[in-house]
Amino acid sequence: MPRFAILAIGAFDYLLNKTGNMLIRYRPKEVVAVIDPEKSGKTADEIIGIGGSLPVVASFQDAEKYQPDTLVIGSAPPGGVIDDQTRKELLAAIDAGCHIISGMHVFLSDDDELQDRAMQKNISITDLRRPPSPPHFPKGTWQDRQVPVLLVVGTDCDSGKMTTAWEITQRLRSHGKKVNFIGTGQTGILLGGSGVAVDAVVADFMAGEMEYLIDKACDGADLVVVEGQGSINNYAYSGVTMGLLHGCMPEFLVMSHDPIRHMDVLDCPLPDIKDLIQIHLDLMKPFRDTRFLGMNLLTFTLSEQDAVDTIKEYERKYNLPATDLVRFGDRELINAIATVLR
Template sequence: MDKLGRIAVLADDEIVPEPSKTLVAILRYRSDRVVAVIDRTTAGKEAATVAGFPGELGIPVVPDVRAALDAHRPDAVLLADEPVGAALQSYWRDQVRVALEAGVDVVSGLHFLISDDPELSAVARRTGAKIHDLRKPPAEKYLTPFDAEGRPVLHFRDHRPGSRTVLAVGTDCSSGKMTTMLELERALREGGTDASFLATGQVGMMISGGGVAVDGLISDFLNSTVEDVVFHATQEHDVVLVEGQGALNHPRYSAVTLGLLHGTRPDAMVLCHDLRRTGLGLLPGVALPSMRRAIEINEQAARWADPERAPRVAGLSVVTAGLDDGEARAALRRLTDETGLPATDVLRYGVDALLPVVLPGLVGSVS
């Protein structure tokens, strides 16, 4: 998928009134590859403008896949749909078929696997188009060796000495974990550090071209699959920045979060939080924990799998959208005073405050 150089993003009905997280992320981090955005409602406008970006990117919005194919010749159509369930709405299915009939690849992060659809997969075979289902379970990862007692083996191999593994954790889902790791990767690379972002979700995979969608794994193999990909990443890079998923305190997503935490065995964690929220995403009646409590539960859970090193939360990445500059800076200072940890809004103020704690590794939170 990383070889796809010209991408049309299918975002129909996913821009107004609020653009999808997938669209925003692709425009922010892969705009160099996007040749068009597809949406009937905002066709004729500029993509960054309708997505709420401060400036233009020169990417047009067109009404349908056919218009994108005729005018912009994409290598692939990427789906920016984010349903909670596993369905593919009929209009999107028709648009996917148009792309496949033209021999153009389709990239999907849906739980609905397009490659399992008999009709669409038959079209792809006939035209030579490829279907990239990012949430398709990697069956080869399930061939876990068995020990003498007949139990699956989780190796927990030591990461390469001198390498650092940093995991983003959060107080909620969609709280900036992917963005934080991508911004850290960019800053570290610009400073000459061999850093690598490791995607664990479909949007991160669309951006980086690799990784594994952990919420598509069979739960028994989540920890071992993550352990394997992180281990190999540390063999090749000095700093491995692992995208987090969900939150330990979120009743819907805690399982994948804990498996990712134990499989990663990080040297340090960055806790991500959105100041606009008082309740959990999709469960607004459930209150968020305090920052100190969120730090405590993540550090405790990390120690269950790694008691000798006892990984710590080393810094805070905080979304301050909706606050003016003075209010945002004051909120960050309060959080630093409360926790003893550096805090920043990575999109608003950059990641400089986090670099000193990411690079050295283990930095403890307040007791």
């Protein structure tokens, strides 16, 4: 079992430390410390509400007493550039014999100083976002596929798509279903152990990479669950969303949404979810019939009663089962998915 220290300099909060937080939530026994000098002396639970007494320390040197063997970059520095402080911590970890796992757009294994030091210490630097080489071009194997695919889509970036996909996977497995998960971002890849950072793939090959991964994941599975990226209505990332949609050719979709959000991350109004559902169905119409099985809502900012009322409101309004999987568990959403697999 690995022993992760999470590097989150000035970024250990609920949103910025996305990769680190998911490790804390879903692989808590493997995380031994968080490095953030701005919040050192506190616990993870005090800052993000999960993680219990997991310590937050000021530097890798302070983390060494917890015996980490792998340093994970939990959040990307602004602009994806390795600043002096980050480099110092990375070198300290390498010198101590720690492997490095990075989800940054800049590949650490291409950094001469870091790579040379890593080779001297015989440790690995893993860039989760490095695309496959050679790339894969789509062959249309979805037309003969026997195992259904469920793609999680969202109303915006940072709307819980990875969490939704992982929760669905774990909960269906607990119901006895054979479910394989494909990560499409660094966090999903790290959690699930397979996948591709689809936004790092040359656009012509996005669909092909997804088709290739799905073909492999179908072996022995009842369902393949794919983590979504971006949103079809966010002009900065819709190209990635479209590549995923047509690469997966999913039989089923689940929508992830933050119910208090009315503007997207680019300050554009969010469309009505009913319209957004129809857009996805229309985009799939030339190829196959696709259906939405339900919705997962991020209600962590709402009181428990407001969250329950909101979930019921969305179920009535959109005629789909809804829940907050993290907060309230399966409700009807997991049953709705399990039913179509029988």
